[in-house]
Amino acid sequence: MNIPKSVEIIEVSPRDGLQNEPKPISTEQKKELISRLANLGFSRIEATSFVHPKWVPQMADAEEIANFCNGLGITFIALTPNIKAVQRAIEVKVPQIAVFIGASAAFNKKNINKTTDESLDECEEIFKKAKEHDIFVRAYVSMAFTCPYQGEVTFEEVQHVCQRFVDLAADEIVIADTNGYANPRMVYDRFSRLRDLYPTAVFAGHFHDTRRMALVNTLAAMQVGIDKFDSSMGGLGGCPYSPGALGNAATEDLLLMLEEMGVETGLSYDQVKEVSPFAKSLSTRATYPGV
Template sequence: MYFPKEVEIIEVGPRDGLQNESQFVPTALKKELIKKLSATGVRRIETASFVHPRAVPQMADAQEIVEFCKEINLDFIVLTPNMKALQLAIDAGVKQIAVFVGASETFNQKNINRSIEESLQECVNMFAKAKEHNLFIRGYVSMCFSCPYEGAVSFDQVERVVRHFVQHGVDEISIGDTNGQATPKIVYERFKRLLELFPNTVFVAHFHDTNGFAYANTIAAIQAGIKKFDSSIAGLGGCPFSPGATGNISTKKLVELLHKMDIETGIDEQSLQLANQFAKQLID
């Protein structure tokens, strides 16, 4: 088996983790969580989303969160689902953005009320504008293994979105098991094939732990050649448009697993434990 010397963990708890919480987490507590996470040594944190508050009330304070991230000189990512959101991010001085498109047609329609083709076309203009402002672009591909509405998602469905992202200069692509139904076999096969087709592309694995397979899927992704992983503090998360999907893979447990296999992350486990305890208190 292959085990790299180091992998990068991208913390997504403050955005992807909290977005599904029905009770609004006060902005001051979000800032404290971000501060505690930054103290762990994690390199990048996804902290906010410029989405309409009616759609995701938890992200209503995105502007204030972005200003805070800039104040503490944090390397952070902001989700920008459309052109209006992108402009807000540019105006706010954001340096890294994320855009998502579902590999499943039904999921994409339910999530953003657009077809995949319509989403991909908007991405062309968004990516061009982002590049004009020298922004780092992360592309999320959601529902890359199965879909709660359509069932199994084919490799061709995933490749369609990935190829579009690659052709338009995305800097990294996060491949999501959004409803947490993937198994190590399909994870290994899918990432292996993506890396063969797009050898110069940086891929990130994004696992949800609905069936408890996320850690086994991490090992499978590593064997396929993946060295970057999204995770969420205290396993926070879930997708409002993916019925039954539970939280993201836990940052604390993922780091513990990697360190026990002598894979470095640059993250301090003691500081991470403090952030983990704080995050749990937010949702309790």
């Protein structure tokens, strides 16, 4: 089996896992979660999002969370959907930002009321501003396999977004199964073709577990050499603009699989499993049963 010797797990529960929770989560609870995750040894943690509180009230404390993360001395990621968000991130010295663009124009329009090309045009200024301040850019291709609004997403649509990200010098390109409807054959084929087209680009995988295929999709991506994956404690998360989509790949599941396969991660399954109940306690919708 052709798999990487080591894999980086990027923990996304503080942002992706909690942002859509209907009941407010206190800043202190978020800090506690981030502190526990930092102690586990995650190399990167997606901690917050610089979006307008009107749209995502759960992320209204972004500056305070960013300052807390800087105080811990960890490498953290913040979502920055527009140039104003990037400016806010710069002011509090965020080391890495994430930008999301839907390969599906229908999804992109539903999500941020812009076409894919309009969002790509806006990215030019975002990338330029980030690079001026030596900020690492994670560029997400959302709905990279299927879309609840348009159905199948073609490879050409995904490549169109990837090409712009490559031209703009993204540090990392994340291919995301945002609604959790990908299957291993689709994943293997899509990542294989992207790696052939862009051999020097750094790719990562982001899989949702709507149909309980996040792990097998991860394994399919590993088969073509992908060695960076997002996951969320307790499988928390989900996309509000993807009806029926469940949470992210559960960190516990992913880590257990990798440990059993002898793949190095720098993390301990037993230690991660101990923190999972606290993460799930912050959610009113957690359904992940645990392993």
